Amino acid sequence: MIDTHAHLADLPEGVVERAKAAGLTGIVAVSANLTTCEGTLRLVREHRGYVHGALGVHPTEFFDQSLEAALEIIRANARECVAVGEIGLDYWHKLVRKDAAMKERQREFYIRQLQAAREVNLPVSIHSRGAWGDCIELASCHGPGRGVFHWYSGPLDVLDEVLDAGYYVSCTPAMELSPELRVAMVKAPLDRVLIETDSPVWIKSLGRESEPADVQLTLRHLAELKGLPMADVYAATTRNAETLFKI
Numbered sequence: 001m002i003d004t005h006a007h008l009a010d011l012p013e014g015v016v017e018r019a020k021a022a023g024l025t026g027i028v029a030v031s032a033n034l035t036t037c038e039g040t041l042r043l044v045r046e047h048r049g050y051v052h053g054a055l056g057v058h059p060t061e062f063f064d065q066s067l068e069a070a071l072e073i074i075r076a077n078a079r080e081c082v083a084v085g086e087i088g089l090d091y092w093h094k095l096v097r098k099d100a101a102m103k104e105r106q107r108e109f110y111i112r113q114l115q116a117a118r119e120v121n122l123p124v125s126i127h128s129r130g131a132w133g134d135c136i137e138l139a140s141c142h143g144p145g146r147g148v149f150h151w152y153s154g155p156l157d158v159l160d161e162v163l164d165a166g167y168y169v170s171c172t173p174a175m176e177l178s179p180e181l182r183v184a185m186v187k188a189p190l191d192r193v194l195i196e197t198d199s200p201v202w203i204k205s206l207g208r209e210s211e212p213a214d215v216q217l218t219l220r221h222l223a224e225l226k227g228l229p230m231a232d233v234y235a236a237t238t239r240n241a242e243t244l245f246k247i
């Protein structure tokens with residue numbers, strides 16, 4: 001069982017040990033800006049073989065970031081990492097919604113990081129909120145041809161395009177409350193689904209923020225939704241993560 005998307009650099013010490021105690025066999029630590037890229041690299045080195053790194057600048061955090069520095073850190077550390085991410089587009093973000101120049105800059109960050117992923121031959125972890133169609137279109141033009149549409153809650157016709165293009169989709173404990181995420185996960189075949197937490201995220205039923213160990217919740221929800229034994233979903237999603245990230 002692998003948490004394929006956690007903002008580990010934003011989480012307190014101790015969550016890695018708790019993930020191990022909960023039976024997780026690995027964590028993919030994603031980054032969102034240049035500071036968390038450094039934090040991710042530190043965690044990868046500290047927990048080698050257990051914490052797997054993804055570097056990149058998030059579509060809601062690019063405003064004060066240097067694109068050239070982001071591309072440089074992705075290229076320079078590609079051999080130590082398993083993915084480029086979290087990258088993508090977020091057309092619902094308040095600074096992008098009404099500002100064409102900001103939106104253009106967000107797209108530039110996404111496209112250049114997709115190209116860097118292709119260049120270093122790593123899969124991408126994609127945030128696509130409110131921009132699902134453009135995310136798959138640009139990934140198909142510029143990306144490495146493999147990756148995951150993380151926390152996919154977009155329309156089902158775009159889900160078809162995402163799956164046809166060979167991408168995985170992932171789900172989080174938010175399945176508990178999100179009809180969009182549930183509908184997408186019912187439709188996506190199990191051999192293309194990954195589980196994750198996107199931690200830290202507030203989980204209402206737990207009354208606290210999530211951490212990687214909570215990927216067990218995601219697993220349970222997905223098994224219920226698919227009407228399959230937990231063991232089958234555990235095996236399939238672990239295999240999917242190992243295949244995509246080569247871990």
Ligand SMILES: [Zn+2]
Pocket residue numbers: 005007030086198
């Ligand atoms: Zn995330």
